[in-house]
Amino acid sequence: MKNLLIKTHELWLETLMAGFMSRTDSRQKLYDFSNIIFRHFTWIERGMINSGESYDYDRDSIPIKVENLNSILININTRMSELDLQLVACPDKSLAQRISSDIKYMQKVISGMKDEPVTSFDTSRKLDGISLTPEATDALTLFLFEESYKEYELILIYNYLQAHSDDAFINRIYQIMIDESNFHLRSFGQMMSEMGILGVPRVIHRSLYQVESVEQFLRDGIDEEIAAKEMCKELSDAVVKDSKELAHFFDFINFQEDYHITLMREALEHYEKAKLDG
Amino acid sequence: MTEVDAELIEHMSNPKNYGTIDGADAIGIGENPENGEKVIIHLRVTEQDGESFIDDIKFQAMGCMTTVVAGSVITQEAKGITFSIGEQLIAVTLSMLENVPSEEAACSEMVALSLKAAMDTYTHKQSDPDFGTVTYKIENSCVVEPSVENREQK
Numbered sequence: 266m267k268n269l270l271i272k273t274h275e276l277w278l279e280t281l282m283a284g285f286m287s288r289t290d291s292r293q294k295l296y297d298f299s300n301i302i303f304r305h306f307t308w309i310e311r312g313m314i315n316s317g318e319s320y321d322y323d324r325d326s327i328p329i330k331v332e333n334l335n336s337i338l339i340n341i342n343t344r345m346s347e348l349d350l351q352l353v354a355c356p357d358k359s360l361a362q363r364i365s366s367d368i369k370y371m372q373k374v375i376s377g378m379k380d381e382p383v384t385s386f387d388t389s390r391k392l393d394g395i396s397l398t399p400e401a402t403d404a405l406t407l408f409l410f411e412e413s414y415k416e417y418e419l420i421l422i423y424n425y426l427q428a429h430s431d432d433a434f435i436n437r438i439y440q441i442m443i444d445e446s447n448f449h450l451r452s453f454g455q456m457m458s459e460m461g462i463l464g465v466p467r468v469i470h471r472s473l474y475q476v477e478s479v480e481q482f483l484r485d486g487i488d489e490e491i492a493a494k495e496m497c498k499e500l501s502d503a504v505v506k507d508s509k510e511l512a513h514f515f516d517f518i519n520f521q522e523d524y525h526i527t528l529m530r531e532a533l534e535h536y537e538k539a540k541l542d543g
Numbered sequence: 544m545t546e547v548d549a550e551l552i553e554h555m556s557n558p559k560n561y562g563t564i565d566g567a568d569a570i571g572i573g574e575n576p577e578n579g580e581k582v583i584i585h586l587r588v589t590e591q592d593g594e595s596f597i598d599d600i601k602f603q604a605m606g607c608m609t610t611v612v613a614g615s616v617i618t619q620e621a622k623g624i625t626f627s628i629g630e631q632l633i634a635v636t637l638s639m640l641e642n643v644p645s646e647e648a649a650c651s652e653m654v655a656l657s658l659k660a661a662m663d664t665y666t667h668k669q670s671d672p673d674f675g676t677v678t679y680k681i682e683n684s685c686v687v688e689p690s691v692e693n694r695e696q697k
Contacts (some may be wrong), residue, residue, distance in 0.1 A: 326562070388552055403547040410555040412610045464556030470605050471582070485579075 267320055269351050270309050274324045277302040278343045278465060282329045283337045284451075285458040291334065291378045296451065298371050305364050310428050312357050321471045322421050329465055335380040347371050373395045387461035395508040404503045408496060409457050412463070415493075416450035417466035418473060419443075422482070438532045445525060451517065483533040487526055494522045508536035551612060552553055558611050560618040562601045566678070569668060571660025572678040573653040574654040580606035582657040588665050595626040597664065602657070617654045626662050633659050649683040656681060 277299055284295035285493045331337045345368045355361040390402050397405065420443055427439040476482045497519035505512035511530050547549070567585035574581045587599035600622050602614040622630055636655040640648035656679040667674040 277551055389550060390547075403545065406547045407545060407551070407608065414608070462556060467558060467561055467611065468603070470581075470603050472581075473605060 266309065266313050266316070266318055266354055266356075269315065269348070269354055270306065270320055271324050271399070272304060272344070272348050272351060273306045273309055274322065275327055276341065276348060277306055278324075279327050279329065279337070279341055279344065281454070282327070282463065282465060283334065283341060283404075285454040285463055286329075286331070286337065287334055287381060287405050288363060289379065289381055291381070294374060294378070294480055298375075300447075301367055301371070305367070306453065307424065307428065308360055308364075312355070312360065314428060316356070318400055321446045322425070322469060322474060323471070324468060326468075327465045330386050330465070331383055333380050334378070337383075338375050338378055342375055345375075355478045358519075384461055385458040387465040389461040390459075392456065392459055392508075395511060397504060397507045397511075403455075404500055406460070406462060408500050409460070409462070412496075413450060413453040413464075414466040415459060415489075416446045416453065418469050419446040420450065421469055422474045422476075426476075426479060426482075428488070432535075434535055435532055438528045441528060442525065449521075452514075452518075478500070480533060480536050483529050484535070487529050487533075490522045490526045490529065494519050497522070545609075553595060554612045554615040555608055558600050558641045559616040560615065560622065561603065561611070564599055564601050567601075569661050569665035570676045571642065571657050571662065571664050573655070573657030573660060574678055574680050575653055576680045577684055579609065580653065582606065582610060584618070584654075584657040584661040586661045586665060595662075597624055597626070597629060600658075600661075602654070604654075606650065606653065609647070610653060613651040613654040615686070617651070617658060621658055622695075626666075629658065629662055634636050645683040651680055652681045652683050678690060 280295055280302055281299040284292050284299055287295060310320065329337060347469055349365055349368050352361040352365055355364075370456040390406060423439045423442045423446070427436050427443070430439070454463065497515045501512045501519065504515070548581045563583075563589050568588045569586045571584045571586075572581055573584075581604070583603045585601045586597055589596045589598045600618045602618050604614050617632070617636065621629055624632065633655045636651060640652055643651075645654040660677040660679045664674065664677045667677070
């Protein structure tokens with residue numbers, strides 16, 4: 266099961282990256298598939314928790330540098346076939362059958378996708394129709410690398426916490442945070458791809474999600490969200506002269522952080538109250 | 544503001560030597576006590592002609608992208624060198640940071656100290672195989688003090 270979890274994790278990321286690379290209708294399909302694969306990931310994880318099997322979110326590096334979409338689609342197809350074969354290790358046969366059925370459908374659709382050139386690694390650092398100053402381009406580049414990793418990290422942390430909680434109130438908050446981080450990761454990943462600087466987020470260290478104190482994680486998280494708001498504001502100010510549209514996007518992300526802070530405070534209060542109630 | 548060039552992009556999108564070494568000969572940790580950020584270095588060491596060589600090196604960063612870039616650069620420099628040259632690399636890195644603002648120096652200091660911690664762990668393990676992992680804490684602060692203007696506004 267452990268290997269199945271790792272391979273599903275890698276497939277989820279590779280499919281998401283392929284979605285960032287595409288500039289055609291294939292993009293949305295690849296996003297949908299990456300969502301499906303992420304759900305497989307959570308189901309496999311749930312099975313491991315139920316059977317008491319230890320696990321983590323370690324994985325291998327995922328090579329994604331390609332010049333055309335077909336190359337990565339072939340890799341994804343191969344990964345899917347390998348994953349399908351590994352489903353024999355899944356003791357939950359109905360889950361294995363469900364995943365296998367999804368894989369076969371996705372392989373069929375992916376095989377029919379049209380090839381397209383990929384410019385996600387050309388380091389042009391230009392966005393369509395927007396001309397930024399070199400300083401603003403550098404600021405945006407640094408922001409995207411920092412924050413795309415951060416969103417990936419948050420998805421996995423909230424997912425891990427959710428997987429280990431049976432509290433419906435808390436899990437509703439975690440699910441919203443996962444969905445929001447997914448949205449942010451997609452937005453940033455698409456921009457990185459357009460700027461030719463796409464990269465797979467690095468593997469996250471297990472101490473980040475196997476947290477000793479959820480309350481402390483939430484307190485630190487609130488501070489980080491406040492810092493992220495400031496970063497978004499600085500970036501908005503840096504790009505506003507060149508692109509009001511881009512500035513509005515970062516203002517939007519900035520104000521979304523308020524929402525995240527509110528949710529994290531709610532979660533923190535809930536944990537503290539539960540502690541007081543014994 | 545950091546100037547971004549192709550080399551920096553390469554280190555950010557594809558950090559060199561990122562990860563762990565199964566059955567590493569030594570592990571060392573550099574830590575920022577202020578915020579808990581960490582760099583963990585794994586070493587595979589070979590002995591040759593009475594010298595210890597860093598045969599392989601990997602790092603993991605629980606920190607910002609600047610730390611990842613510093614880890615990528617310093618581990619590339621450290622791969623294949625002897626411990627005595629490694630000590631020089633650490634000393635040169637730390638001395639270069641003396642004139643750098645504290646919040647910018649903190650990340651590189653953390654990587655340099657994690658390398659030193661890993662080498663020291665290895666040295667201790669030669670006489671005590673059960674020796675644990677050395678952790679060094681950085682002196683630079685990565686917290687940016689509010690500017691005079693900001694303080695006045697407060």
